[in-house]
Amino acid sequence: MPAAKQTILRLLEQSRGVSLSGEQIAQELNISRAAVWKAVNQLKKEGYRIEAVQNRGYRLDPDSDLLSAEGIRSRLPFNLPLFLEQSLPSTNQAAKKLAIEGAAHGTTVLASGQTEGRGRLGRTFFSPVGAGLYMSVLLRPEIGSADAVLVTIAAAVAVCLAVEETTGIQLGIKWVNDLLLGKKKAGGILTEGITAFESGAVEAVVVGVGLNLTDAPFPSELDGIACSLFGSGRPCVTRNELAAAILRHLFFFAEDFPARLYLDEYRRRSTALGRQIEICGQGVPPRTARAVSVADDGGLTVRYPDGREETLRWGEISIRPLA
Template sequence: MELKEQILAALEGKKGSYISGEALARAFFVSRNAVWKAIEALRKEGHRIEAVTNKGYRLAFDSDVLSPQSISACLGDNAGLFDILVEPSLPSTNTHLKTLAAEGALEGTVVVALEQTAGRGRMGRSFFSPRGAGVYFSLLFRPKMSAMDATLVTTAAAVAVTDALKSVTGVNALIKWVNDVYVGEKKVCGILTEGSFNVETGGLDSIVLGIGINIEPPPEGFPEELTHIAAPLYGDVAPAGVKSRLIAAVLTRFYDFMPRLEEKPHLKDYRARMFLQGRAVEVVVGDVSRRAMVLGLDEEFRLLVRYDSGEQDALMSGEVRILPERSGV
């Protein structure tokens, strides 16, 4: 870790409080001039670091540069569980982390991007990820589970996101089966879970969990095709520190579920927050679409539906699109 990163971690750990240049020099076994140079380098990166004679340096409360140190400071005792990388721009955090996983990256590696130029969602769709408007991150873990259990990862992540949104922003978010988080009638978060298989064992070698949350209005607005679907959490600039706190809260809550994931500790909350029950939907499986009514969710997180024909089904995959209500359904 470079000196400036060490100093940033120290300042993040006592954000708003002063640390003397002498104390920083002693802590990292360098000269005070080296500390000053590191502070200047951090300022050039956008960190608001204040300096007062006889007090030292402090990171201003409204300094809001997303960094490994800002996220780790919010993780507290859980910081040691994660190796966090923050990149200015990536085509896709999931794609990048899958490459790192193939190269031997450890469980708990987290890749964050300030923007994605080719963000991906389910069904091969793109995920709109403009710079500064959201948080886009992926987590690597190597669980002992079958591919059939991967739905547990996606559903646990959805509950973790809704818990994090409530604790950090006060927003009560709901879940659209299987992987979207909504506020009101619009999507604020998408989740994409991807697994890599071990050729020798036939089991899962790793899982990459990708999460994108819309925080602020994009500078140039959402593309026309998304304006009636997507929305940000805030109508204007988000409070300082929200992005780091949200990432940390999601990671912490998700890891709360991990040791008992096969026991489905999140099932009750997922059911309570899934807002599709009683709604008319279009079920799309492959090239076939059928109108249905959502009846609920079973113990395996399968969506229970009744088609207009009267036939009932338990969906393990596919897509559902919300339809306007109509009488007689």
């Protein structure tokens, strides 16, 4: 995006819903009013809902919800490399490719939709264009492979805090990465690591965030399982605002993952602690246990009916209905 058009979009995002005069913009950018008019028309052709009112200037529709780098950057106290697409097979795949090519810590990939969105354990993540927020963040943290789960935990908390901050909606977390609204899944985290072959050290981590914002025709297999934050209603937050809030919280935690500043909040939002659960996977039949605590390394400590305790560090759980 040319510099003038980029700056005009940033100004309009910062003043969303308020008119800025063409003369004011022209003076700030040291360009002609004709150049401002041309740039605004180009932005409108790209889908930005900008109103031009005589004697008042230009105004970005407050209900406009087009993902844009400037819309996100204008809400961040730091600068990040941002890559946006209307549709991608998978934002995680794109971010991993950038990581292998040497992209910097903080590089973020966003898309309005995914055609091959992925979840844990090889599952797909339903991510139609315009119905959610789909983003992946490349991190280069100084952590060992044993601590990689902490990145998932921190990301889950970052999303929950961002959603509550911008919408007032409180989400729960089902160990280890599902984001729940009530009893249904409204989103999830997919964390994938890139390790050095010789040392086994973690070179990079890609954190994928998928969040359902509005209802879409969910596949039949998701009936009764998935939901969205706003249902069929109008979101009270734009995707740019929400993405920026997630990045702010995530990078606060990323400054020092081992400090575990997110762990108490993760425990507080846990939907499993104190509940009867069923443990799946790990190549054994399902087992029933009670979730006791979240360990400092992110593992889930469970107690079996015979009193024996175990800390799970991978696998999957389902929460049994209350009696």
